[in-house]
Amino acid sequence: MRSRKSSSTPPLLTEQASLPWHPPGLVAGVDEAGRGPLAGPVVAAAVILDDLHPIAGLDDSKKLTAARREKLYDEIRAKALCCSIAEASVEEIDQLNILQATLLAMRRAVLGLRLKPVRVMVDGNRLPTLDVPAEAIIKGDSLVKSISAASILAKVHRDRWCEQVHVEFPHYGFAGHKGYGTAVHMEALRTHGACVYHRRSFAPVAQSLQVGPLTTTAV
Numbered sequence: 001m002r003s004r005k006s007s008s009t010p011p012l013l014t015e016q017a018s019l020p021w022h023p024p025g026l027v028a029g030v031d032e033a034g035r036g037p038l039a040g041p042v043v044a045a046a047v048i049l050d051d052l053h054p055i056a057g058l059d060d061s062k063k064l065t066a067a068r069r070e071k072l073y074d075e076i077r078a079k080a081l082c083c084s085i086a087e088a089s090v091e092e093i094d095q096l097n098i099l100q101a102t103l104l105a106m107r108r109a110v111l112g113l114r115l116k117p118v119r120v121m122v123d124g125n126r127l128p129t130l131d132v133p134a135e136a137i138i139k140g141d142s143l144v145k146s147i148s149a150a151s152i153l154a155k156v157h158r159d160r161w162c163e164q165v166h167v168e169f170p171h172y173g174f175a176g177h178k179g180y181g182t183a184v185h186m187e188a189l190r191t192h193g194a195c196v197y198h199r200r201s202f203a204p205v206a207q208s209l210q211v212g213p214l215t216t217t218a219v
Helices: 066-079 090-096 098-111 145-168 183-192 203-211
Strands: 027-033 042-048 082-088 119-123 134-137
Touching (some): 027 145, 042 145, 082 090, 082 145, 090 098, 119 145, 183 203
Parallel strands (some): 027 119, 119 134
Antiparallel strands (some): 027 042
16 A cells, blocks of 8 residues: 655665675564554564574464463563664554654664664565664565564564554454454444554555544434
């Protein structure tokens, strides 16, 4: 979906040269959750795992059950050398566009690490602006354990956000669809219009704002 990009905000760099050799030291894995939904922040996580405390069962968060993700979330937080979770807000998504907001959340996650890595591995094919060497890895959330761990932290964090918002706006069904454009969510948008957490730059939300919520006529 196309979204607006502010002309006053310079775009983040999306390419960064990687070294032909890997310097010794701490390596961080980075991944995101929430690029596709119609509402809520995009979330990124960065994780530096501890080789002395391995975590069994790390994988792409989408391949794991919700219960398994929750257990691994706690284990990652307990055993990783350090980890960081960051967001880019709905307002930033609408101002920058979803790609640039995702890269911004990734940058914030890396900068939020208690320990500074010498190298960063990012899931996908785009890189945020960083002051350390970084490498983009397609399907990295299935191939690199630290990226798998980051994908789990980001996914659980965003799912918990959706469950909290569901309490505030139960008629949208956030606890079920997690903000994605399901039939239930689209019907709620047609009926109630957009709430404060919806991404105005996403076409289905923009269309609901133009049409407005449905009303019934008294007879």
